[in-house]
Amino acid sequence: MNEFNMWNNTFATSTLDMWDIVMAYTPRIVITLLVLVIGLLIAGSLGKLVKKLIKMTPIDTLIAKTGLTKKIEEAGVSYAFSDVIGWLVKWFFIIVVILTVTTMLQLTAVSVFLTDILNYIPNVIVAIIVLTVGLIIGNFVGNLVEQSIKASHMIATAAAGVLSALAKWVIVIFAIMAALSQLNIAQELIHILFTGIVAMLAIAGGLAFGLGGKDKAAEWIDNLAQENAKKR
Structure with missing residues (x-):
């Protein structure tokens, strides 16, 4: 009987400790998920914005005149300078967001x-x-x-x-x-x-x-x- 009570007390203590850990980390996890979702949305929007701004300039047309765009497309790859820079900007901010999340989680x-x-x-x-x-x-x-x-x-x-x-x-x-x-x-x-x-x-x-x-x-x-x- 004493052994059963000891085991029961140990289980109860472990359960309470685990619950305390979950309750302590739940707000941090929720905030981290919010930061991740909002950050990814902002990163995608910034990438699209940069892409549109570059498309308003004649850079894509000037690059096409060099023949580079045509040669890349002949290899089966769609290429535009605005697309590349927009993609890099998007991923720059995605990595910033992920870095923020990993810092919050102490990774x-x-x-x-x-x-x-x-x-x-x-x-x-x-x-x-x-x-x-x-x-x-x-x-x-x-x-x-x-x-x-x-x-x-x-x-x-x-x-x-x-x-x-x-x-x-x-x-x-x-x-x-x-x-x-x-x-x-x-x-x-x-x-x-x-x-x-x-x-x-x-x-x-x-x-x-x-x-x-x-x-x-x-x-x-x-x-x-x-x-x-x-x-x-």
Whole structure:
């Protein structure tokens, strides 16, 4: 009988302790769930807002003119700059919400992991913006160089195409290198590759200019010599 009473008292005490724990954590769990639900709704709304704001600008159209959007869609992937940035912004705030929840629940290891991800997302956004701006500027400069050379009639048409492509890809490669550097990916290797690629493009451009424009340059020099001779 004494053993039964002892067991009964132990069970009752354990049950009461468990009930106290449940009652102590219930408000925290309810608040955590509210924070999670409201935070996810806000994160989704902010992502959509950023997406709409970017769509109001000509950025998507400018990127499409570079040919990047078409090539990505040919691979079976729907791509728009506004969609990507909107998606990243949404997930940035989703992680902020989850980080808040894990902190409230005192899940330290998860909080540290999410903090690392949260700190890296801005680097991804900046890298995408740098790459996008580089593609737009590279495409613009390439077209400008080609039109300028054709209008000057100083260099052969074939060389104009080579030089315009050279100008475009120098900028694009620089943007790619800058984006990778922003992501902290093999920075020393990127620096070496960038130096080598720029040197290679400079040599290629010099050869293209020399081979394509030497006849025009000789003709221009002869014309100047003839005009000077007539003046004398």
